[in-house]
Amino acid sequence: MINPFKEALPIIIKIEEAGYEAYFVGGAVRDHLLNKQIHDIDIASSATPEEIKSIFPHTIDVGIAHGTVMVIWDQHTYEITTFRTESTYRDYRRPEQVYFVRELKEDLKRRDFTINAMAMDKNGHVIDYFNGKESLEKKEIKTVGNPNERFQEDALRIMRGIRFVSTLGFHLETETLNGIRNNRQLLSKIAVERITAEFEKLLHGPWCLEALEIMVETKMYQILPMLSSEEKGISKFAKLPLTKLELLEKWAVLLLCLGRKEKHQIELFLRAWKLSVKQIKTIQKLIYWMLQREQMTNWSNQALYFATLSVAVSVEKMYQLLKNNEVNIDIVHLEERYEKLPIKSMEELKIGGNDLLSWTEKKPGPWIKDVLSLVERNVVEEKLSNDKQLIKEWLKQCHQI
Numbered sequence: 001m002i003n004p005f006k007e008a009l010p011i012i013i014k015i016e017e018a019g020y021e022a023y024f025v026g027g028a029v030r031d032h033l034l035n036k037q038i039h040d041i042d043i044a045s046s047a048t049p050e051e052i053k054s055i056f057p058h059t060i061d062v063g064i065a066h067g068t069v070m071v072i073w074d075q076h077t078y079e080i081t082t083f084r085t086e087s088t089y090r091d092y093r094r095p096e097q098v099y100f101v102r103e104l105k106e107d108l109k110r111r112d113f114t115i116n117a118m119a120m121d122k123n124g125h126v127i128d129y130f131n132g133k134e135s136l137e138k139k140e141i142k143t144v145g146n147p148n149e150r151f152q153e154d155a156l157r158i159m160r161g162i163r164f165v166s167t168l169g170f171h172l173e174t175e176t177l178n179g180i181r182n183n184r185q186l187l188s189k190i191a192v193e194r195i196t197a198e199f200e201k202l203l204h205g206p207w208c209l210e211a212l213e214i215m216v217e218t219k220m221y222q223i224l225p226m227l228s229s230e231e232k233g234i235s236k237f238a239k240l241p242l243t244k245l246e247l248l249e250k251w252a253v254l255l256l257c258l259g260r261k262e263k264h265q266i267e268l269f270l271r272a273w274k275l276s277v278k279q280i281k282t283i284q285k286l287i288y289w290m291l292q293r294e295q296m297t298n299w300s301n302q303a304l305y306f307a308t309l310s311v312a313v314s315v316e317k318m319y320q321l322l323k324n325n326e327v328n329i330d331i332v333h334l335e336e337r338y339e340k341l342p343i344k345s346m347e348e349l350k351i352g353g354n355d356l357l358s359w360t361e362k363k364p365g366p367w368i369k370d371v372l373s374l375v376e377r378n379v380v381e382e383k384l385s386n387d388k389q390l391i392k393e394w395l396k397q398c399h400q401i
């Protein structure tokens with residue numbers, strides 16, 4: 001058994017000593033069987049949240065209503081969820097009611113895909129009621145039970161199915177794929193935040209292109225925010241080798257493929273996906289500089305300075321991807337050039353507003369900012385040295401003071 005599981009073993013053992021069952025479940029078991037790195041360990045138990053709380057001294061209620069308690073153990077935190085089953089899902093999103101049960105099999109049955117419906121006991125023995133191992137061997141994503149029913153219970157599974165194509169490189173089993181095609185409309189009932197979280201995991205996956213192709217082929221993209229009539233743009237996006245890009249760069253490239261280049265168009269689109277204001281601003285900046293980049297053969301000092309190095313590097317990566325390496329500016333060269341800039345920000349300028357005031361009789365006013373910007377631009381372009389005395393003389397010559 002590998003380390004993350006070993007560290008969590010005392011938890012399973014303690015729950016068992018108290019007379020209940022406990023297993024590792026879900027994604028961690030799947031990733032372990034695939035020899036992949038494990039990020040979070042989920043534990044399922046026959047003990048109710050109250051029973052779990054009576055076993056461990058340090059717990060946090062994270063989702064008692066859904067049966068989840070967080071246990072703090074040996075500086076790690078573990079989510080322990082009571083075996084549960086879910087009653088009818090009337091609105092295609094959340095179970096109406098959660099029922100705690102004492103059988104592991106019932107709990108595994110409510111899970112989305114066979115590869116996610118396995119459990120592992122303290123000895124590393126895998127419990128596989130729904131042929132998850134077989135699906136792992138076949139590299140297939142297959143719902144536990146009837147796909148139509150499972151997608152109608154919770155339509156987010158449509159999105160999850162496609163994102164596992166991207167993260168695992170698996171294919172969707174035929175009936176599951178048909179289920180996605182038939183039920184895709186239901187995705188419109190799902191909270192955008194949940195869709196965005198899965199979509200971003202999809203964008204992050206090594207098999208992102210394959211997943212996007214499925215989105216196009218099943219017309220599933222039509223149900224996603226602001227994408228209903230964007231077949232052309234999304235198809236273009238789905239052909240690009242995106243794996244080298246970071247998440248926000250991918251969003252920027254998507255917007256460029258859709259032809260949404262104006263500041264307010266970008267904001268409208270990304271707000272619909274519920275991205276944060278900070279993320280929206282960064283993406284706007286990337287697109288702004290991408291459009292500038294199209295007009296330049298190389299980065300001027302001025303452009304490099306105002307864009308900042310990280311934006312320039314991102315833009316260069318995006319540019320090379322979209323223009324098919326037509327013009328190739330070495331990123332290392334860009335970094336060296338940035339390092340050599342006379343200043344990296346206004347604060348590094350050897351003069352400030354007070355100097356300007358002391359050199360003239362003029363009263364404070366907006367002219368200070370204008371003069372400082374003028375000096376800044378000329379220093380960046382290496383037309384003027386960043387030296388207090390030289391700047392003063394230069395300003396006199398230009399009749400600015």
Ligand code: ATP
Nearest residue numbers: 025026027028042110111112113116117154156157
């Ligand atoms: P990842 O490795 O990306 O975290 P994961 O499979 O662990 O993938 P989670 O969202 O962490 O995904 O969910 C943990 C487990 O909970 C899943 O493996 C699955 O068994 C179950 N699960 C999650 N979401 C659903 C859902 N919408 N319907 C049914 N079961 C779900």
Ligand code: MG
Nearest residue numbers: 026027028040
């Ligand atoms: Mg997980």
